[in-house]
Amino acid sequence: MKDTPEWTTYLAQMEQVLALDLDDARRAELLNQFTRIAAMAQPLMAYPLDDRLEVAGVYQA
Amino acid sequence: MKLAEFTIAQLQNALLTGELSARDIALQTLSAIEQHNPALNAWTEVTTDRMLQEAEGIDRLRRDGQPLPPLAAVPYAVKNLFDVAGYSTLAGASLFSDRPAARQDAWAVNKLAQSGALLSGMLNMDAYAYGFTTENSHYGATHNPRDLTRIAGGSSGGSAAAVAAGLVHFSLGTDTNGSIRVPASLCGILGLKPTFGRLSRSGSHPFVASLDHIGPFARSAEDLALVYDALQGRDSDDAFQADQPQQPTLAALDKGQEGLRCGVLGGYFHQWCNDDARAAVAVAARALNASDEVTFADAEIARYSAFLITASEGGNHYLPALRATPERFEPLSRERLLAGAMIPSAWYIQAQRFRRHFQQQILPLFAHFDVLIAPATPCSATTIGQETIHINGVDLPTRASMGMLTQPISFLGLPVATVPLQTTSGLPIGLQLIAAPFKEDLALRAARALEQQGLVMAQAATVSR
Numbered sequence: 001m002k003d004t005p006e007w008t009t010y011l012a013q014m015e016q017v018l019a020l021d022l023d024d025a026r027r028a029e030l031l032n033q034f035t036r037i038a039a040m041a042q043p044l045m046a047y048p049l050d051d052r053l054e055v056a057g058v059y060q061a
Numbered sequence: 062m063k064l065a066e067f068t069i070a071q072l073q074n075a076l077l078t079g080e081l082s083a084r085d086i087a088l089q090t091l092s093a094i095e096q097h098n099p100a101l102n103a104w105t106e107v108t109t110d111r112m113l114q115e116a117e118g119i120d121r122l123r124r125d126g127q128p129l130p131p132l133a134a135v136p137y138a139v140k141n142l143f144d145v146a147g148y149s150t151l152a153g154a155s156l157f158s159d160r161p162a163a164r165q166d167a168w169a170v171n172k173l174a175q176s177g178a179l180l181s182g183m184l185n186m187d188a189y190a191y192g193f194t195t196e197n198s199h200y201g202a203t204h205n206p207r208d209l210t211r212i213a214g215g216s217s218g219g220s221a222a223a224v225a226a227g228l229v230h231f232s233l234g235t236d237t238n239g240s241i242r243v244p245a246s247l248c249g250i251l252g253l254k255p256t257f258g259r260l261s262r263s264g265s266h267p268f269v270a271s272l273d274h275i276g277p278f279a280r281s282a283e284d285l286a287l288v289y290d291a292l293q294g295r296d297s298d299d300a301f302q303a304d305q306p307q308q309p310t311l312a313a314l315d316k317g318q319e320g321l322r323c324g325v326l327g328g329y330f331h332q333w334c335n336d337d338a339r340a341a342v343a344v345a346a347r348a349l350n351a352s353d354e355v356t357f358a359d360a361e362i363a364r365y366s367a368f369l370i371t372a373s374e375g376g377n378h379y380l381p382a383l384r385a386t387p388e389r390f391e392p393l394s395r396e397r398l399l400a401g402a403m404i405p406s407a408w409y410i411q412a413q414r415f416r417r418h419f420q421q422q423i424l425p426l427f428a429h430f431d432v433l434i435a436p437a438t439p440c441s442a443t444t445i446g447q448e449t450i451h452i453n454g455v456d457l458p459t460r461a462s463m464g465m466l467t468q469p470i471s472f473l474g475l476p477v478a479t480v481p482l483q484t485t486s487g488l489p490i491g492l493q494l495i496a497a498p499f500k501e502d503l504a505l506r507a508a509r510a511l512e513q514q515g516l517v518m519a520q521a522a523t524v525s526r
Contacts, residue, residue, distance in 0.1 A: 037368070037401070037404060040365035
């Protein structure tokens, strides 16, 4: 996971991809929120999972 | 005797003996809501005509000597994300206030109507169910009946406040990451988050399909079990409902802790709470003979995963509206939703796969324990507007962190009964009584055992400005 300046570029691209029109204040808050989520993703993405592991479903028993 | 002093069983006895009519109950309830709701801001809509009509239906059965349904004349209310025929479903959002009225009741509301309960109205919540405080910028904050300067918790804050104030006997809420257990803890009442997939969600406004649950609040384990039993049933329209037979819980409730093997959740759950919460866990552990402590390895990553799934699914859900009418969004969560919509798919899928891994790690513990005990919130209710809580030497954002102890458990999808104990400050704090999938009966029996020992403080609060 990378630091804040690179998220700025990523978020600008996503703003275009998702056809959004943000002002600077909203971009700043978006960066703040996304950076927080990215920090949570870091240990999760580093976590080794078995390559046969599927997503969870609903309990049946 | 005030209505709030009756249990549901006592209320029905009063109905059978003629001490009260359903109309008396409806009128007293509506009058009390009119008197106290201005201080609480729990109801966003009061369904006066419907309540009186439902009461008339019950009184007609009584006059005709017909048998009464299991929740006959019991007053209740629902979080305003449940469809109620004739009303727009708000989901806490002004964004939805001009939507067409629902044509039919949500599955759960219909089930309660069939059971004879009287709907008093719809209740305030965090916008979109995204928050743990019910500080709603458009509809206002819901005030905690135990101390009106404090938050009710969220996102089902109105649902908890309505029951804690004694204005209805039960309410419905939803819980994606803690939205039943957090407000139950902070308002000092009981709540039940059933197993993921146990109860039908049809006709409730979705937030995070992978994590949303519905469930009831009440002031006693017996009332909670009665309502939970009435809510069970198969709904073929709900693709997420587990194919399980009904398992009534009320009959075995008074077995209490007989044969229950209880343990305490340590590690993360001991670390991220204050001394009040730890003291409450210690009291319950002594009462339930829970001498062993277990830890969930990777509980923090489970919380992060729940956060990522929530942000991603919630963000995707609201993306069209975020694009079209951003000015109509709750400012406290608009960019959080937008950030969620931009999450790389690899993060989201990793979180869903980690969920399976975490289940595989944790479920074997239930070969040794029936119920695990953990705090529901890191601390008691904070004051309205308080931005941070100081826990474990760190200042954390209140709105996101009140659910840090509930998130790993709903991520697992386990059933949890929440019971309130009193702290030295006089405010309540809730404990999670966590059981294996579809073992709601055991969580409820542990709650009943704590009541039997006089440890649960869930009587109706006196609301005064």
